[in-house]
Amino acid sequence: QKEVEQNSGPLSVPEGAIASLNCTYSDRVSQSFFWYRQYSGKSPELIMSIYSNGDKEDGRFTAQLNKASQYVSLLIRDSQPSDSATYLCAGPGDYKLSFGAGTTVTVRA
């Protein structure tokens, strides 16, 4: 059964710090992964897509895909209070996109 797992608990970081989020996945051949941001009471918003091994940077966000170790991560640099949200990773599952349970990030001012 192909799935994506996101086991890290709530993450609290001071403003300006780096927030690091991780997911693991079970299917070795999976190539496409996505990060979503969900503010409380709102719907998930796609913020990063990564399709190849390595890093992909977009502003303060960096997505990393490590196929050898089967994990995907998201780094948020210079964290801002507006980054406080739940972050969901997603990747190929069994005939559907598989979502992790989410990591709630709180940025302390």
Place this chain on the structure above:
Amino acid sequence: KAGVTQTPRYLIKTRGQQVTLSCSPISGHRSVSWYQQTPGQGLQFLFEYFSETQRNKGNFPGRFSGRQFSNSRSEMNVSTLELGDSALYLCASSSHLLNTEAFFGQGTRLTVV
């Protein structure tokens, strides 16, 4: 390019009633997936439609059903509503099945009283 549109945004229904939610995907997208999200819970997959056919179904009772029309718009129906059906219902639009980006609508918040 218009995003994913879900209607209505909010609904209050009584136990035992039924409800129909609508989702219009991004123009050109043929895949629509539905999810249920309750407070503190992750996204629970309901079903996915592609080209008017249900391609995959999650572990929900038969009270939950859906369909997709030729213009890719999708509806989901919940019959005999229970209090536990109160949730945010989200639909996601993709251009293809699998391995592609999914874009979410704003959701329909259903409250069953």
